[in-house]
Amino acid sequence: MELQGPFKKIIHVDMDAFYASVEQLDFPELRGKPLAVGGSEKRGVVSAASYEARKFGVKSAMSGVLAKQKCPTLIFVKPRFDRYKEISTKIREIFYDYTDLVEPLSLDEAYLDVTENKKGNPSASLLAQEIRDRIWEELELRASAGISINKFLAKVASDINKPNGQKTIHPSEVLPFLESLPVNKFYGIGKVTAAKMHNLGIFSGLDLKKKTLPELTRLFGKSGNHYYHIVRGIQHSEVKPDRIRKSIAAERTFSENISSEIYMLERLEIIAVELEKRMKKSKTKGKTVTLKIKYGDFSQQTRSKTLSQFIDAKADFMPIIKELLYQDALKDSVRLLGISFSNLDTEKRSPVWVQLRFDF
Template identity: 75%
Template sequence: MELQPPFRKIIHVDMDAYYASVAQLDNPELRGKAIAVGGGGDRGVVSAASYEARKFGVKSAMSNVLAKQKCPHLIFVKSDFARYKELSAQIREIFYSYTDLVEPLSLDEAYLDVTENKKGNPSANDIAREIRQRIFDETGLRASAGISINKFIAKVASDINKPNGQKTVHPDEVIQFLAELPVNKFYGVGKVTAAKMYNLGIFVGNDLKQKSLEELTNLFGKSGKHYYNIVRGVHNSAVKPNRIRKSVGAERTFFENISSEIFMLEKLENIADEIEKRMLKSETKGKTITLKIKYSDFTQQTRSKTVDHFMSKKKEFFPIVKELLYQEKLKNSVRLLGISFGNLNTIIKEPVWVQLKFEF
């Protein structure tokens, strides 16, 4: 199967070790050193690690204890989200100087559709290089980029030449690129699905491509069609400049495990105060409230309830949080509690797309 034009030009920009790099930017003494962002206590986890720390196997979501074992000279620094947001806003202004079709995924990464762009530059590769240089010149931070015909391939490509690099997968290279790509790199293939594919002898895209649509549907249900299309370079998800917030939440990890529901309610009161502030600030309301519980053995549980009206104020939703806490007996002592709102009062407005053919 040969891909047919017109092709979009999608760039995925991903900041290099963003949180750690910001810490090193603001504190020159940390440059070139192995650092981890997050609390340094034994009960904490690593939020982000510098490339110097990654060489020792330190990575995000790793416990601080294990991180220290892998890298005894690791330096822990605290998160600074106000600073992350400040620099992220500056970086996005650079994006918007090239196109209005910017879809932020987080503070440190975004998709850009530059098929038509404000600079009139026909080369997506040149635009990506120029954006990366401007980010460095204006913020002192490094970024990597992936460029291709759709979001999926661009995102995979942005990881290939990290840090401070970029990779373009041209339209005529897409099929071969996907044929050689490990299946665990495919969008929508998590650890469980990857393990199932391995058991079926599916290790790379070419193996996946040998399966018919019927076989994949029988094996993976509705996702089967997605896998069938994506391995053939078909992924039509457009860059959505107005990404809709799907949930609002906050959580806290405790220094000591908690066994009493009374103490938990006290902690949940504080979390609820934070949720209310976020909801009111963003003018967001929700119908589904979820309580997240992580036990001392690291097992996790969520309990949810949906009501028929929108809520945003603590006095409205906290009785439900309390109800969820007492819904069933706790399995163990608790190390983390969280509250989140789903089913928000947001309306998705899909843009209308007109694709034009340009030289890539």
């Protein structure tokens, strides 16, 4: 069985160790050294790690304490999100020289639909190479890319030859590639789902393909429909230049764990001010308010309340946050608090990057 065209030409560009690479670009003394952005030797969480640090097993979302244990020579630097956003904007300007169909996923990655492109070049692989070359020549940063017929395959492909490489999955290669791919390498299948699949004897795309749609739906709910089609190379998701914002949030990690609810309310007041600014700036209101709590042992809890009307003012949602905080007893001291709005009031959104604040 072969896939039926016509096929789109999708590129997924993923910057290599973006935050860490920007720090090494701006501060030459950090080049070639194991580097962690965010976190600290005693507190916080690693936002990004240089490839020199990754060789020791340091990775994003790891505690600073564990990262230092794995790499005693690790250097911690404070994140500079304004600088990362500035560089990200320049990268995006390069993308727009090739197509207007650019869908940012974050500051350091994006999808590009180059089926019809401004260069008139029919080769998506050559375009990806040219884009990566320009990023290096103009910004001195490395990028990897994946090229294929849909977003899912392009995303998977971009990880294959990292760092500073690219991979093209041609239409004729799609089905054999997916059949041989381990299920834990499928984008969107996390550790828990992969473990469940392994317990069911599903280790590769070929194993997954043997399951019927009713079987997969019974085993994995709505996701079963996605798995059934994706393993057959079928995905119709368009590259969307204007992504829909589903939530707006603000959060803060503390330099020391706090256990007093009075102190927590003081911190939440500050977070609420920042969230109100973001809501006003985006001219957005929401109905569902969520309190995020991360404990000292890194376990996480959320408490939510949905209202009958849309709100955006701190004076309106802070009493709800207080109610959610006191809703149940806290199980431990707290290292992070956050507030978010979802169930928003408008369909037209622009990309949003929620930046985690770190205290050092």
